[in-house]
Amino acid sequence: MLAFIQAGGAGTRLKEITGDLPKPMVPICGKPILLHQVESLIRSDVKDIVMVVSASSTVVQDFFGDGSKFGAKISYIVENQPLGTAGALYYLAKQRDEDFFLVMGDLMLDVDWQRFYAFHKKHRSFLTAFAHPNSHPYDSDLLVSSKEGKLLRVLSKKEPRDDYYNNLTNAGLYVVSKEILETFQGMDEPIKMDFEKDLVAPSIGAVPVYCYRSTEYVKDCGTPDRYYSVSRDLEKGVVASKNLSHPQKCIFLDRDGTINKFGNFVTKAEMLELLPWAGKAIAKINTSGYLAIVVTNQPVIARGETDFAELSQIHMKMETLLGQEGAYIDDLFYCPHHPDKGFPGERPEYKIVCECRKPKIGMLLEAKNKYNIDFAASWMIGDTCQDVQTGINAGCKTILLTGGDPHPYAKYGDAKPDYVCENLEQAVNYILSQEGE
Numbered sequence: 001m002l003a004f005i006q007a008g009g010a011g012t013r014l015k016e017i018t019g020d021l022p023k024p025m026v027p028i029c030g031k032p033i034l035l036h037q038v039e040s041l042i043r044s045d046v047k048d049i050v051m052v053v054s055a056s057s058t059v060v061q062d063f064f065g066d067g068s069k070f071g072a073k074i075s076y077i078v079e080n081q082p083l084g085t086a087g088a089l090y091y092l093a094k095q096r097d098e099d100f101f102l103v104m105g106d107l108m109l110d111v112d113w114q115r116f117y118a119f120h121k122k123h124r125s126f127l128t129a130f131a132h133p134n135s136h137p138y139d140s141d142l143l144v145s146s147k148e149g150k151l152l153r154v155l156s157k158k159e160p161r162d163d164y165y166n167n168l169t170n171a172g173l174y175v176v177s178k179e180i181l182e183t184f185q186g187m188d189e190p191i192k193m194d195f196e197k198d199l200v201a202p203s204i205g206a207v208p209v210y211c212y213r214s215t216e217y218v219k220d221c222g223t224p225d226r227y228y229s230v231s232r233d234l235e236k237g238v239v240a241s242k243n244l245s246h247p248q249k250c251i252f253l254d255r256d257g258t259i260n261k262f263g264n265f266v267t268k269a270e271m272l273e274l275l276p277w278a279g280k281a282i283a284k285i286n287t288s289g290y291l292a293i294v295v296t297n298q299p300v301i302a303r304g305e306t307d308f309a310e311l312s313q314i315h316m317k318m319e320t321l322l323g324q325e326g327a328y329i330d331d332l333f334y335c336p337h338h339p340d341k342g343f344p345g346e347r348p349e350y351k352i353v354c355e356c357r358k359p360k361i362g363m364l365l366e367a368k369n370k371y372n373i374d375f376a377a378s379w380m381i382g383d384t385c386q387d388v389q390t391g392i393n394a395g396c397k398t399i400l401l402t403g404g405d406p407h408p409y410a411k412y413g414d415a416k417p418d419y420v421c422e423n424l425e426q427a428v429n430y431i432l433s434q435e436g437e
Contacts, residue, residue: 024105044113090190130173133328164316247374254382255296257404277425279325299338304345
């Protein structure tokens with residue numbers, strides 16, 4: 001497997017830290033950003049690397065050489081003039097004919113690259129973008145995808161947003177099928193091109209393009225604030241711990257009465273209202289070593305009280321409101337089933353006994369398989385003993401909230417939580433205090 005790294009960035013906004021160093025050579029905890037990337041690739045057995053560098057500096061070549069001292073094979077494409085994020089693929093097309101990773105060289109990251117590539121091959125994708133939520137979706141370009149991850153469109157941060165949205169952004173990493181190199185075969189010389197605008201955008205709808213949703217650490221280091229934030233994360237071990245080759249710890253969250261106000265079943269987006277402490281609490285999870293994943297029973301589908309499109313709107317509203325508070329959920333899983341029949345307008349195909357409705361653990365198992373979650377190191381938080389029993393069934397530690405459902409013991413009342421709190425903020429504070437955070 002080949003990695004193609006854009007390593008020619010000037011690092012203008014980091015001049016106060018780096019002087020004249022190219023941005024990918026900025027040292028973080030004693031190593032250039034680019035070396036952190038190379039070491040991550042090598043750990044996934046990706047050892048064939050092509051770096052795009054500027055003709056104005058040889059600092060990258062002087063440091064890495066042919067890559068042998070790092071256990072890799074490194075070669076270079078030298079740009080006499082900037083060709084954007086895709087123009088140098090003209091030169092790659094003359095040399096190679098294989099799938100490759102495209103990596104922006106100013107990103108601090110630690111990724112299970114083989115897991116990323118396996119997703120790409122499974123979906124027979126032409127292009128696969130590495131995607132993740134962030135703490136500022138309101139001023140980010142967002143990816144709109146199907147439930148299976150097929151990329152449907154890119155929502156530019158410059159476009160007016162008069163509706164709710166999923167918090168999913170492009171991280172700047174791709175798996176690219178070799179067929180894309182055919183784009184450059186007919187060119188007589190390279191031209192300046194932007195990978196996202198000139199190659200990704202025209203491909204959407206024409207060929208299979210997918211989003212690979214991951215919780216792994218990928219962050220731009222391009223400003224002093226981001227540089228120091230990433231440095232702290234690296235020192236604390238956060239960067240390495242989020243690699244999905246390692247078991248992850250998670251805080252599983254119920255929805256109604258835990259994140260949004262308890263009341264009648266939420267069947268329309270306008271009915272959802274966040275609890276006042278939800279954003280702050282989830283933002284604390286985001287900066288800890290835990291994932292924040294929602295698992296929620298939604299029998300309103302089976303009972304015919306809402307449909308999948310409206311439920312999607314409800315969840316997009318939740319993500320939009322959380323994003324406005326600098327918080328995000330890493331993923332969300334819901335069960336649309338309900339075993340009891342006799343509701344007017346019910347949908348018989350969903351009136352079944354399933355394996356995903358809490359307190360069964362089907363949703364948690366799906367999350368476990370997707371994100372390599374260690375249940376024994378994880379927590380389940382909810383406002384009923386049904387949530388507590390779910391956590392017990394999965395082998396998680398549990399917290400019961402008393403400030404949501406007024407009848408938390410109505411079902412599975414014998415389930416004993418490890419701890420009882422009034423609200424989500426108190427629960428998260430308790431969990432993090434146990435970790436010494």
